[in-house]
Amino acid sequence: MSVIVKNLTKIYGTQIAVDDISFTANEGEILGFLGPNGAGKSTTMKIATGFISATSGQVEVAGFDVNDQSLESRRNIGYLPEHNPLYLEMYVNEFLEFSGKVYGMPSKELKEKIREVIDKCGLTVEQNKKISALSKGYRQRVGLAQALLHDPKVLILDEPTTGLDPNQILEIRKLIKEISKDKTLIFSTHIMQEVQALCDRVIIINKGKIIADKTLKELSTESGNKTYRIEFSEEIDASVLSSISGVSNVELNGSCQYKIETTSDKDIRSQIFKIASENDLPLVGLQEEAGSLEEVFHTLTGQN
Structure with a gap:
């Protein structure tokens, strides 16, 4: 295990x-x-x-206590804070060379690593700006x-895409996906699509306490x-579906397609099949949808 947090x-x-x-x-986990907020x-x-x-x-x-073995633990961490602290008057190459010297990297190794991270991060054209x-x-x-320059085992990124446009x-x-292949990566974000696109596992914290620690699939049931x-193969009277116990809303969602929402996590698929059979409804498709991550987040944190 690369990061262990105990009773913090x-x-x-x-x-x-x-x-x-x-x-x-x-x-190897994202x-x-x-x-x-807060x-x-x-x-x-x-x-x-x-x-x-x-x-x-x-x-x-990476096996080092961040208090008692501070230098050893920091050597294994790459950190990108929410407000990216850069020396704006420096050139890209110059800044990375300065950062490598702060890490105490040997000159020959540093030059090679600068070339490597510039290529990996898509900065080749911009490196002399x-x-x-x-x-x-x-x-x-x-x-x-x-953050990658000293080849850390752990990457910690605090809202790395805040303020960027959709292309960025x-x-x-x-x-992030590419660089995480051989590292442990922890990142915070408010963008749920980002979580769904990148994460292996999700921790949700609220008022200082962890209220969920699950895979995305597990969270979808929350x-x-x-x-x-x-x-159906033809349009039907939607009121028939509304009569099913626990159904809160039925709406037409395309030609002969209906969306059913329920008020609980009870599985009503058997009831749907039964009512379709009893009313001779031409059912051709039935799919359960997972709850969106936004809904789960609101439910667990109590945010309106």
């Missing part, structure tokens, strides 16, 4: 920002860290990277290049209701 707590005055949480992030995501990430200390609890990165002249998307690429978001997602897509 952080208190600011009378406010409990992180409340006795525990989880692990495994090697772990999505979700929660409303839930404790960034605080947890800052503690894991050694930027701030915990009130109590323990974090291990000042960072101040780059778009936000390319600045994010520079931040990722810096897709580019950064693709890059919304508390079910939705079905039904197709």
Whole structure:
């Protein structure tokens, strides 16, 4: 396991920002860290990277305690904060060389790694430009290049696509997917499509506590209701479907296709087959849909 968090707590005055949480992030895994604003995501990430200390609890990165073995743990971490801290007056190459020297990388190794991360992060054309002249998307690429420069085992990215346009978001997602193949990656985001596109597992934190730690498939059952897509060979009287116990809404959703929403997680497929048979309805298709991640998030966090 690359990251182990045990009974982590952080208190600011009378406010409990992180409340006795525990989880692990495994090697080769992309772990999505979700929660409303102020839930404790960034605080947890800052503690894991050694930027701030915990009130109590323990974090291990690649087998090193972030408090007792701070330098060893940091050597194994690549970190991209929410607000990407770059020296805008520096050129891309210059900034990466400076960062590598801060890491204490030997000159020969550093030159090779700079070439490698520039290529991997798609910065070849931009490498001789000042960072101040780059778009936000390319600045994010520079931040990722810096985080990757020392070849860390763990990458921690705090909302890496915030403020980017749709094209830039897709580019950064693709890059994250590529670089995660041989690393452990934890990232926070408010974009649910991003979670669905990238994550192997999701942790949801709310008011400092973990309220879910599941795979995407497992989370899809947390919304508390079910939705079905039904197709007939001809249009029918939708009121027949509305009479099924637990059905809250039926709507025509294309030619001879209907969407059924329920008020619980009870499986009503057998009832649908039964009522179709009893009423001689020409049923040709029935599919259960998973609840959307947005619905699950709202249900678990109580956000309206």
